[in-house]
Amino acid sequence: MSGQLQLRDLHIEHRGDPLVNGIDLTLNAGHICALVGASGSGKSLTCLGMLDLLPDNLQRLSGELLLDGKTVTAQQLRGREIALVLQNPRSAFNPVRTLRQHAAETLAVRGIKGAQARMRMNEAVSDVGLVDIERVLDSCAFQLSGGMLQRMMIALALMAESRFLLADEPTSDLDVVAQARFLDLLERLTAQRGLGVLLVTHDMGVVARSCDHVAVMESGLIVEKADVRTLFDSPQSTAARALLHAHRTLTMEHASQ
Incomplete structure (x- = not known):
């Protein structure tokens, strides 16, 4: 970049x-x-x-x-x-939506859906050092630690390019x-x-x-x-x-x- x-x-x-x-x-x-x-x-x-x-x-x-x-x-x-990472990352996520849903919305804005979206999600989540990618994406914010949510916010920024x-x-x-x-x-x-x-x-x-x-x-x-x-x-x-x-x-x- x-x-x-x-x-x-x-x-x-x-x-x-x-x-x-x-x-x-x-x-x-x-x-x-x-x-x-x-x-x-x-x-x-x-x-x-x-x-x-x-x-x-x-x-x-x-x-x-x-x-x-x-x-x-x-x-x-x-x-x-521009992406924003907050001090309290939980406030950036809808508490009843999974991180996969947040990621899908971010990618949809760029016209990326389906199999390509799933691939981009996995790449971004892996790139920020989160393991057990499927579990992370299928979790809601309250199920993850603050450090994991900070990384997920950066993953969303990567998805948005x-x-x-x-x-x-x-x-x-x-x-x-x-x-x-x-x-x-x-x-x-x-x-x-x-x-x-x-x-x-x-x-x-x-x-x-x-x-x-x-x-x-x-x-x-x-x-x-x-x-x-x-x-x-x-x-x-x-x-x-x-x-x-x-x-x-x-x-x-x-x-x-």
């Missing part, structure tokens, strides 16, 4: 109060960009605003999306060029082993398939391990952008320094235990 996705001048407010102010982001195929910040900084709102999925009480005042330099709408991209993935705190509810497996998968798909990823997180350990570039948010603003090595070596913003200090403190505490 190849391409570039740009977000320009995203503004979101709640009853006249600004929540996100003039956000600009660029995602490139084959790279993972981290969007980091403390809780309430506007990271998740930025993801939802990009895809025009804000709750009714919030208003998107502006924000332009460009795919390979051409202006497009969120509706044109959502579920096609999405070029970009927005992952909103995807590892925060996973245990250490499941988190490592998820990041392994994300890194592999980025390298092998050229997926472009926006990884929303507050975990600087995840950033150091998996990301190429990072944008730091504070109070609805992006206050710093850098490649990961530069940010860790020489953070310029107060927000970045605070995140790195917290990360190093936790790392030292774990090392001493």
